[in-house]
Amino acid sequence: MKKVIFSGIAPSGTIQIGNYLGAIKQWIKIQESGEFRTIFCVVDEHAITIPQDPEKLRAKIMEVATLYLATGINPEKSLIFIQSHVSDHAELNWILNTITPLGELQRMTQFKDKSQKQKSILAGLLNYPTLMAADILLYQTDLVPVGEDQLQHIELTRMLAKKFNAQFGETFTVPEPMINKTGARIMGLDNPEHKMSKSAENPNNYIALLDPPEIIRKKIKVAVTDSSSEIKYDKEKKPAVSNLLAIYGLFAEKTIEEIEKKYQGKGYSEFKKDLAEVIVEGLAPLQARYKELEKNPDAVMAILKKGAEKAKETASQTMSEVRQKIGFI
Numbered sequence: 001m002k003k004v005i006f007s008g009i010a011p012s013g014t015i016q017i018g019n020y021l022g023a024i025k026q027w028i029k030i031q032e033s034g035e036f037r038t039i040f041c042v043v044d045e046h047a048i049t050i051p052q053d054p055e056k057l058r059a060k061i062m063e064v065a066t067l068y069l070a071t072g073i074n075p076e077k078s079l080i081f082i083q084s085h086v087s088d089h090a091e092l093n094w095i096l097n098t099i100t101p102l103g104e105l106q107r108m109t110q111f112k113d114k115s116q117k118q119k120s121i122l123a124g125l126l127n128y129p130t131l132m133a134a135d136i137l138l139y140q141t142d143l144v145p146v147g148e149d150q151l152q153h154i155e156l157t158r159m160l161a162k163k164f165n166a167q168f169g170e171t172f173t174v175p176e177p178m179i180n181k182t183g184a185r186i187m188g189l190d191n192p193e194h195k196m197s198k199s200a201e202n203p204n205n206y207i208a209l210l211d212p213p214e215i216i217r218k219k220i221k222v223a224v225t226d227s228s229s230e231i232k233y234d235k236e237k238k239p240a241v242s243n244l245l246a247i248y249g250l251f252a253e254k255t256i257e258e259i260e261k262k263y264q265g266k267g268y269s270e271f272k273k274d275l276a277e278v279i280v281e282g283l284a285p286l287q288a289r290y291k292e293l294e295k296n297p298d299a300v301m302a303i304l305k306k307g308a309e310k311a312k313e314t315a316s317q318t319m320s321e322v323r324q325k326i327g328f329i
Helices: 017-033 054-071 088-097 102-106 109-115 123-138 148-168 213-222 239-252 256-262 268-294 297-326
Strands: 003-009 036-042 078-082 143-146 176-179
Touching (some): 003 017, 003 123, 017 036, 017 054, 017 143, 017 239, 054 078, 054 268, 054 297, 088 123, 088 297, 102 123, 109 148, 123 148, 123 297, 143 148, 148 176, 213 268, 239 256, 239 268, 268 297
Parallel strands (some): 003 036, 036 078
């Protein structure tokens, strides 16, 4: 029996190359290996942990789902669906909340970071790690592809799975994190000390997957560099250039050593100009597929509906067992 992989992206902010290089490209490699049962969800219930405009949210959900397909996630090989189309996510979230210590949620690093940016802290923001746990446990997930910044959430998920199993009997698979060391943490173009973010206020922090070529070239041109002009990978002394080299390598599928050799004795201007073209060329097929899919939203919705129906088969089996175990009639 194939091991289960589950992951998802919230339809909020701007999906950018950090999401693509650090997550989606990894998903596609896993999918194409044929070794796993792959489940990829548009986690729209996570998006509403902060206030959203309903019309913009609807559009963003479709954008993310369409990007999934455009990047190469294949509905013939992977389950693709919208989280809110499977109500078991919300039900299991509530049940897990009843066994989650408040202190565990309050110590979450991402909660601390995000709550500082909010005028008033809503309960959903505090509780969203239990929803993430529900997403994972619902499908008896074995492995979760995550960046290092999400490890704390996987640890909470593992703790809740073990706690439920100990209290009510073996029910959930205890998942393991799957860390992608290459490209797992793409940093901001405006500040290499912080991760590239789809919610960044400065648009020069990221390159969106749907940015047109002229915008990509402009953003790379103004991307921060380091004081010395040598194009060399050194995360400690040259974090900005190291980040640009990592992006170049992942798009061009070249080693850092190959790129360093190519630009030995050359300046940032030539390097950045070439990097921009590598990104433009790398995103061109994806953007072309997106434009084609965008013309037929009904076809995209049909894929999502079929995916949700398949997801419900597994989710309902898990929830039937959970309800029985906890004493529901």
